[in-house]
Amino acid sequence: MPAELPFLDQPLKSHHQVIERAKLIGRTHGLSSVVVAAAEEDDVLAAMYACKQEGISDAILTGNPENIRKALDLAKVPADSFDIIATESDQESALKAANLAASGEADVVMKGFLKTSILLKTLLKSDNGLRDRELVSHSALLYVPKYGKLLNVTDGGTIPTPDLRQKLVVIQNAVRVLRAVGVAKPNIAVFGSGESINDKYPETLDAQDLVSVAAEHWKDEINISGPMPLDLAIKKPEDLNARINDQVAGYADILLVHTLEQGNIIAKTLIQFGDAIFMGVIAGAKVPISLVSRSDSMMNKMASIALAVCLADFQRRNIPALPSIIANEQEIQ
Amino acid sequence: MMNTPSVQATLDALLENRASSKTLRLAIAVALDTPVGELRELTDILAAKKRYELHLIGPDETIQSLENVATLHQAYLPEDIDNVLGNLLTSGGMDLCLLLPDPRRPEPSAEARLTHASGHSTLTGISLLCPERLGRPLLLADTMINDRPKHDDLESIIKVSQSAALKLGISNPKTALLAAVEVANPGLPVTMLEAEVAAAFANCKTGYVQGPLSMDLAINPSAAKKKKAKGEVPGKADILVAPSLTVARGILHCLTFACEETVVNVLLGGPIPVAVGQRGVSMHETAMAVQFSEIFI
Numbered sequence: 001m002p003a004e005l006p007f008l009d010q011p012l013k014s015h016h017q018v019i020e021r022a023k024l025i026g027r028t029h030g031l032s033s034v035v036v037a038a039a040e041e042d043d044v045l046a047a048m049y050a051c052k053q054e055g056i057s058d059a060i061l062t063g064n065p066e067n068i069r070k071a072l073d074l075a076k077v078p079a080d081s082f083d084i085i086a087t088e089s090d091q092e093s094a095l096k097a098a099n100l101a102a103s104g105e106a107d108v109v110m111k112g113f114l115k116t117s118i119l120l121k122t123l124l125k126s127d128n129g130l131r132d133r134e135l136v137s138h139s140a141l142l143y144v145p146k147y148g149k150l151l152n153v154t155d156g157g158t159i160p161t162p163d164l165r166q167k168l169v170v171i172q173n174a175v176r177v178l179r180a181v182g183v184a185k186p187n188i189a190v191f192g193s194g195e196s197i198n199d200k201y202p203e204t205l206d207a208q209d210l211v212s213v214a215a216e217h218w219k220d221e222i223n224i225s226g227p228m229p230l231d232l233a234i235k236k237p238e239d240l241n242a243r244i245n246d247q248v249a250g251y252a253d254i255l256l257v258h259t260l261e262q263g264n265i266i267a268k269t270l271i272q273f274g275d276a277i278f279m280g281v282i283a284g285a286k287v288p289i290s291l292v293s294r295s296d297s298m299m300n301k302m303a304s305i306a307l308a309v310c311l312a313d314f315q316r317r318n319i320p321a322l323p324s325i326i327a328n329e330q331e332i333q
Numbered sequence: 334m335m336n337t338p339s340v341q342a343t344l345d346a347l348l349e350n351r352a353s354s355k356t357l358r359l360a361i362a363v364a365l366d367t368p369v370g371e372l373r374e375l376t377d378i379l380a381a382k383k384r385y386e387l388h389l390i391g392p393d394e395t396i397q398s399l400e401n402v403a404t405l406h407q408a409y410l411p412e413d414i415d416n417v418l419g420n421l422l423t424s425g426g427m428d429l430c431l432l433l434p435d436p437r438r439p440e441p442s443a444e445a446r447l448t449h450a451s452g453h454s455t456l457t458g459i460s461l462l463c464p465e466r467l468g469r470p471l472l473l474a475d476t477m478i479n480d481r482p483k484h485d486d487l488e489s490i491i492k493v494s495q496s497a498a499l500k501l502g503i504s505n506p507k508t509a510l511l512a513a514v515e516v517a518n519p520g521l522p523v524t525m526l527e528a529e530v531a532a533a534f535a536n537c538k539t540g541y542v543q544g545p546l547s548m549d550l551a552i553n554p555s556a557a558k559k560k561k562a563k564g565e566v567p568g569k570a571d572i573l574v575a576p577s578l579t580v581a582r583g584i585l586h587c588l589t590f591a592c593e594e595t596v597v598n599v600l601l602g603g604p605i606p607v608a609v610g611q612r613g614v615s616m617h618e619t620a621m622a623v624q625f626s627e628i629f630i
Contacts, residue, residue: 144591156513160521193480193579201480203579230586231613240613241366241434261523261576264513266583268548273464274592295549295556 005029007317008182013150015143015277015303018181022056022306025313031058032309034290035106037097038090038114039082040067042075043294047301048110049077056306060085060106062093063113071113090114094122101287102129107312110290110305120158123285135159135169136284138291139177140267141307143277147234152178152186152254153270156263157291158282167210167256168325173283174254175222176321180314181307185222188214189252191262192227195244203227203258210256217325223247230255230266271300279307288312337468340461340595341617344624347501356386357428357630358403359623360421362414363391364435369398372433375616376401379623388427390417411435422604429626430605431619434612456602457493458609460585461501461625462594467552470501472572473588476581477600477609487530487574493601494572495539500628508534509551509570510544511580515562517545523576541565544574589614597622601629 005028012018026032031052036044039061045068048059061068062085072079085100087093093114100106101123109130111119123130138157141150154174155162162170171188178186190207197204207227214224225248231240236250257263270276278300282289288308292301338346359379363372372395379385380401389396390406391414397405406421408414414435421427458477463470474494479486491508498506510527517528527544534542543566549556550567557568575581588594589611595618600607606629608622 146591146593191579191583193582201579230583231590234586235590235613241368242612243366258579259577260521261511261513262580262583265511265548265575265580266587269584269587270591272549272553273466273588273594276591295553295559 005313007314007319011150011178011182011184013143013148015279015299015306018141018279018303018310019054019056019306021181022309023054025309026055026057029313031055032107032312033058033060033105034108034110034305034308035060035062035097035100036110036112037062037119038087038093038112039063039084040071041113042071044110044112044292044301045071045077046075047292047298047305049075049081050298050302051305052081054302056302057108057309058082059110060100061112062087062096064088090118091122094119095128098123098125098128098130106287107316108288108290108305108308110292110308116291120282120289123289130285130287132284132286135166135173136282136289137162137170137173138263138280138282139174140263141177141181141279141281142267142270143279143303144234144270144274145276146274149253150178150181150183151234151252151270153263153267154254154256156257156260156265156267157280158260160260161258164206164209164213167206168214169284171214171218171222171224171254171256172322172324174256176314177281177283177307177311178253179319179321180311183253186253187248187251188222188224188226188254188256189228189233189248190224190226191233191255191257191266192229195228195232197227206258213325218322221322225249226256228252277303279303281308281311283311287315337463337465340463340470340597340621340625343461343463343470343501344597344621344628347628348624357384357627358388358426359385360388360390360418360427360430362418362430362432362435363389363395364433365392365395365409366435367391367395367433369395371616372396373399375619378616378620382620384627385429385623388421390414390421425604427605428630429623430607431610431623431626432600432607433610433619455489456600457490458581458598458600459494459497460596460598462588462596464592464594469571470503471552471570472498472501472506473581473584473596474572474574475578476575476585476598478578480578482577484526484530484533487526488533490574491530491534491542491572492539494574497599497601497629498540498571503571506540506571507566507569508540508542508572508574509546509566510542510574510576511548511551512545512576513547515546515550515560521545527576540571543567546570548573585611595621597625599626599629606630
């Protein structure tokens with residue numbers, strides 16, 4: 001049994017550090033195993049191969065073996081690089097991935113050439129054993145060079161318009177992701193177009209309610225503030241000539257958005273215009289679920305997989321993230 | 334990187350072509366907390382351009398020490414500033430207006446006050462940037478007024494944006510209606526609305542309108558190619574229309590503070606074009622917003 005890797009006592013500040021941490025986990029505990037559901041996707045296979053070469057993770061592939069071999073060929077990946085488990089449908093691929101993760105043979109599930117909805121539905125069916133006690137949600141962890149630290153924009157990927165109860169679980173999942181990269185007490189900015197509460201803008205009222213509940217229950221674990229516009233979340237008030245005394249302002253670790261399109265568009269703006277490196281993961285299940293897009297760069301894909309490896313390592317340690325404040329969480333998925 | 338003209342160079346080139354000897358009357362709404370030093374810097378920059386006659390509205394202690402100013406309208410409370418500004422705008426006494434950010438009125442209400450001041454309710458906020466990586470100017474709307482635009486609002490925002498693009502010399506502007514995905518989906522109502530609005534512009538002669546489109550597909554040619562996106566707009570958008578004010582302002586703040594792009598803002602649809610300053614940006618950029626607004630006289 002290898003010695004336990006000490007947990008992070010300082011926050012990771014960039015995607016490079018996330019990748020290095022994943023490599024260290026691999027060197028200490030052996031390479032994390034990523035099961036790719038429906039692996040007939042050359043782009044994903046190229047990323048998995050790069051991760052194996054870099055010492056970030058290994059992979060198990062599920063899907064149609066003939067199509068997987070064609071995709072490996074297209075990706076210029078040697079045919080014998082990974083174990084392949086033959087399946088006959090997307091559902092079966094997802095189910096096989098769920099079984100491998102539930103049995104502990106895989107540490108991370110990755111989406112291949114199948115619909116996200118099929119993958120999530122199969123993974124989270126209670127008899128597949130991957131449903132944790134929480135709702136799953138997407139975290140876009142971004143390294144924004146001009147911000148100089150990691151920013152988790154959530155949820156821009158799974159829940160179109162989360163209600164208050166769902167947002168509380170989104171916070172729990174987002175905090176878990178940040179704990180996995182060493183952020184002990186995250187600063188959470190609840191997004192708004194401005195910082196004032198205004199009846200004309202319902203999101204500002206939602207933000208006020210959310211901040212009130214979360215701050216009351218998690219005052220020792222997080223700092224939360226909102227509604228907060230993005231300029232104030234990432235720039236110090238004095239740089240904006242804003243007379244605000246707020247410990248989150250200028251130092252946000254999490255930007256909690258109100259709709260899927262807000263999160264998606266903000267994250268993509270930072271990527272397209274700000275050279276941000278994107279690390280995407282779905283948190284809240286018993287193992288991290290990794291999704292990469294065809295249009296992601298290879299660095300983005302590798303960093304996303306590295307983040308999932310770090311999150312899997314964190315979850316394996318059973319370090320508590322945020323205590324639940326919601327009864328019957330499973331009803332809200 | 335492409336050799337893209339900066340916002341300043343783009344505006345200078347446009348204004349040079351339409352230079353006239355007429356002095357433009359510019360009303361500037363000053364906020365209580367606007368630092369005098371910054372205001373002096375701004376008025377000096379504007380005066381040096383020798384195109385503007387400056388009329389300041391604001392607290393006496395802030396504006397009285399300034400030079401290069403034609404008239405001073407003392408007003409202290411935000412509503413008093415609104416009233417003076419409203420009178421100036423609707424009386425026809427001004428050619429341009431500049432709103433400086435007022436910390437007493439946290440955004441976005443700072444911009445929305447113009448609706449109140451001018452009595453117009455169909456205003457649209459347009460922002461201009463010239464990202465080096467795109468190699469062309471880019472417009473973003475609506476960054477100031479419409480919280481959750483409905484069908485008619487979106488049509489209006491698109492038409493105002495197209496008209497702004499034409500003024501910038503962009504022929505057949507390509508408009509992307511931004512969303513999280515590219516396929517209309519009842520689970521994401523914004524995408525259904527955008528698909529409807531895009532369909533309404535199918536025979537538009539002014540330019541191309543396509544939506545829903547994600548940000549990467551809208552502006553990144555290689556993402557558009559990888560995802561096999563069809564149409565005139567993917568990868569080549571000149572105008573980005575956001576699905577809500579919150580998203581638009583989020584993009585604006587990303588561009589300004591996380592991407593360090595120069596972005597200038599103007600409100601269109603009122604009696605005169607109104608330049609809008611942004612907190613945390615330099616006075617040179619604020620002066621550029623005035624130049625941007627001048628294009629729409």
